[in-house]
Amino acid sequence: MSTDISPASSKNVIVVRNPGTGEVLGEVEAMDAGRVAEVVADARDGLRVMTAMPAHERAALLRRVAGLMEDESESLALLLAAENGKPLPQTRGEVEAAIRIFRGYAGEATRLFGRQIPLDAVPGLEKNLAVTMREPLGVVAALVPFNYPVELYAHKAAAALAGGNSVVVQPPARCPLTLLRVAELVDQAGAPLHAHQLVTGGVEVSQALASSPGVAAIGLTGSTAAGREIARRAADTLKKVFLELGGNDALIVCDDADVEAAAQAVVLGRLARGNGQICCAVKRVYVQDRVHDAFVESLLAQTAKLTVGDQLLESTDVGPLISEEAAERVEAAVGTLVRDGARLAAGGARRGSFLDPAVLVDVPVTSAAFAEEIFGPVAPVARFSDPLEAVRMANESPYGLHAAVFTRDISRAFTLSRLLDTGGVIVNGSTALRAENLPFGGTKDTGGHREGLHDTVLEYTKEKTVIVMGAFG
Known part of the structure; x- marks a missing residue:
């Protein structure tokens, strides 16, 4: 999951802009380590109130937040689209997901x-009784990325509050405005003073939270490089660290697959979802020789129908990337693939923060750009002859978030799924799938953490054992 925390800013102010037009949408404070320390100290006071709050009251608080977000869902979606660049229909879906979460x-x-x-x-x-109970961890820090800020905020902040913790949230520096409004709704819902706070800024804020002795746990969705740095700083205070990091998901198309459906999975789950800026999007496509040409033909035909443009228009499929710098990095990666021998079959042109969805074929699997995460609307396609060969190539990646297998053979589907070293495998569908009630995360450089309704709240609590001697006389 790529993150970019270097927006245009002065020493103390971050200017938030529409990435497509450059329009200024607002300004937020660029906090320093001293301000972060003050917020964490306040969060200790909020923690005492949250710890004493009965479970039914915590549940009622979260339901009230959901209701207030639902009342403002359209305005939240509009603001998120404007500052983030995702098309409006997609930001509506993100806000709806956050409400469900x-x-x-x-x-x-x-x-x-x-x-x-x-x-x-x-x-x-024999005469003694042992029971366990769950208790809050303490102050939880939540570092939220730019690509799905409202949804991923909800997973972290709502889980922390559900477990009786206080939470300090760092929204993404390039698009913090929607979460600032959500924070106002949390206050309006009756959250205790200092139980839920936001800290705005860039890398100095993240590092301060990771180093703070007052923070008991820190959760990050971001790049693998950022995850390593946060983990190193958190180690000094032995705080719990929850990391959901980069991905380079492989999609394997076998020769008995429905190639139209497989191509659609790439178009909808990679090129047109989140403008390609999704950790669990398909980033490498391996197609068996016999169906390769038919798959590419379908992929190109479907890609040609995508509309690139203003993210606030209902008809737009692909909006601007989060910044022009981000689009330049994707453009450079496409150029590297071409220089290494790939053929650009469609798209790839850049206009400011916009990048036309790119399809590359004859991609050499040894290309360094193919091995790394390309965070934009790019679909590189390589060939294979044996499905086990495709699994081997997929597993050579340092990342292990999701993988997908397209086949009509159920035995082959389960066999390949078991062999793939990833946190999840989707059979006959896109890897860009995240349901809130599923455990979400991966292996290797993806971080190892699992996030989801039935997992995160347990991670954000600790277990205490109570032993009653002689309980049975």
């Missing part, structure tokens, strides 16, 4: 179950 964690707040452990399994302890 808040309601989902409201339910999880009332299901933080403990266990009764049978001590009669140990000779001499």
Whole structure:
């Protein structure tokens, strides 16, 4: 997951712009380490109130937040599209997902179950009783990326509050405005003072949160490089670290696949979803020889129908990338693939922050650009002859978020799924799939953490064992 935390800013102010037009949308404070320390100190006060709050009240708070977000869903989606660059229909879907996530964690707040452990399994302890209970971790820091800021904020902040923690959120520096409005709604819903706070700024803010002894846990969705740096700084205070990092998802198209559906999965899940800026989007396509040409023909035909333009228009499929610098990096990666021997079959032209969806064929699997995460609307296609060869090539990536397999053979689907070293495998669908009730995360340089309704709230609590001696007389 790529992040970019260097927007146009003065020493103390970040200017937020529409990435497509350059229009100034607002300004936010660029906080320093001292301001972050003050916020964390305040969060300790909010924690005391949250820890004492009964589960049913925490659940009610989260439901109220969801209701207020629902009331303003259209204005939130418009603001998010303007500052982020994703087409409006997609930002509507993101806001809707965030509302579901808040309601989902409201339910999880009332299901933080403990266990009764049978001590009669140990000779001499037969008359004693052991139970466990879940307790808040403390102050949780949540570092949110630019590509799906509202949805990923919801997973972190709602989970933290559901578990009885206080939370300090760092929104993305390039598009913080929607989350600033959501924070106002959280206050309006009745969150205790300092239980939910935002800190705005760039890398200095992230590093301060990671280093702070007052922060008990930190969750980051971002690049692998950022994850390593956060983990190093967090190690000094032994805080818990939850990382969901980069991805280079492979899609394997076998010779018995529905090639039209496979091509559609690339178009909708890579080229037209999030403007290609998704950690779990298809970033490498491997197609078996016998169906290669038919797949490419379908992919090119479907790509040609995409509309690139103003993200606030309902008809737009692909909007601007988060910044012109981000588009330049993607353009450079396409150029590297071509120099390494790939053929640019469609798209690739850049106009400011806009990049026409690119399809490359005859891609050499040894190209360094093919191995790295390209964070934009680019679909590189390579060939294979044996599905096991495709699995080997897919597993050579340092990332392991998702993979996809297109085949009509259920045995082949499960066999390849088991062999792929990833956190998830989608059969006959795009890897750009994230449902809030599924565990989401990956292996290797993707970070190892799993985020989802039934996982995150447990991660954001700690287990305590209570033993009652002589409980059974």
